[in-house]
Amino acid sequence: MLSFIDKYLSKEWKEYLNIHKELKAYKKNEIIFHAGEEGHGLYVILSGKVKVSYLQFNGSERLIRLATSGELLGHRAFGGNWEYPISALVLEDVEVLYIPLKVFETMVKADANFSFHMMMFFAEELRKSEAKIKHYPVKNLVARAVLDNYRAFGFVEESDSKIDHTLSRRDYASMAGTTYETVVRSLAQMKKDQIIDFEGKSIHILDLDKLQNLAHPPYKKAKK
Amino acid sequence: MLSFIDKYLSKEWKEYLNIHKELKAYKKNEIIFHAGEEGHGLYVILSGKVKVSYLQFNGSERLIRLATSGELLGHRAFGGNWEYPISALVLEDVEVLYIPLKVFETMVKADANFSFHMMMFFAEELRKSEAKIKHYPVKNLVARAVLDNYRAFGFVEESDSKIDHTLSRRDYASMAGTTYETVVRSLAQMKKDQIIDFEGKSIHILDLDKLQNLAHPPYKKAKK
């Protein structure tokens, strides 16, 4: 998949990047970076699957993103201090292109077009993040977790949509901000409602429309 | 207060901006922009006070930000479609500098340094937004609403910290994502605990340390 860099960095700065980049590989369950770690930079995923999460005040984990090839990693620590307790864990073996912070800064400050698209990228991330603030009943949030999982790692096969790497109930709970018991019950309900099906780990989506509707219920008009 | 533009836009592009900018003024309770409105651009607040909110799926309002002089407005609609149901309402008469989208884009694409700082600005906004996702008990969220209100519109006078423009209980509820009854109860508790005091509308902060602690409780270590 075409990465951000491929698309927007100018030819000359790509050459610069080629000199300064590093290629790294991580195995399943390894941590690419975590909480307050020094020496950060940016990562572009070349292959594999990653989950990005951080520690909540009560000590539990919160999963905020799933990422796969072509996507950027590590940009969330930008702007603040690097103490932000965020971490990236490998779900399936990954190869990444590592860009040291200094190198990235140099490029962004020099290549205005790249810089512009980076800004737009962050703006879009902000918009998405903001959209998460709305609070919905948990069944909707769990549906959203399944949908996010499908969007990140899903594919279509014959009649139904499968998820290549189905997350654990605990991960869903961590995405939806609820407990895994609640996730179990919500999934059971969705199965009963013929929206999804599962047998063992892998989840099939039987009715994507219904799932989307549940994940993002339509706006009601304001009272009064 | 020094705005973003003042700080980071280069001299030559400031001249360009001076030609294309518009100065606008809005009275209390007027709406600067809202939900899906066409012809957006960016606003820099020169004076006054604004609240930024959007409509939630259940029709209720969610307050996401308070802004005052020097701050940027309207950047949240970036990246997505402009249908994002966000609006800005005037709390106290404002003057703004309006920058049409085209003008802004031209500047950002041309001035790499400005672009870089815009990117960093969005990155910081993303970080802040993400930090809101954690869910805390409501009493903490209400404390945070008060603290945000103080940070946006507060000042120190003699011994205690006052809030120049105290929001309504409904606005606090809208910030904390709870009901106003719960806000009333939480505020009453904080008063009893000598953290804040109020008599009529204006809130005084008696113990800023305690308030901050309540708003951002320290991390606990993970179980197991």
Add this chain to the structure above:
DNA sequence: TGATAAAAATGATTTAAATCATATAATTAT
């Protein structure tokens, strides 16, 4: 100014979701 509306306060009741308690199935390690 008094009338009317809106905001704040407080109590009683309901409810969604967390927590607690076990049981069963599925992995992983020995």
Add this chain to the structure above:
DNA sequence: ATAATTATATGATTTAAATCATTTTTATCA
């Protein structure tokens, strides 16, 4: 393979916060 650990499933109980109901206070405007 068998044991040990981890993940999933489900029922019972508790709890935080929403909702409903009503009163008091404060602001708004004819």
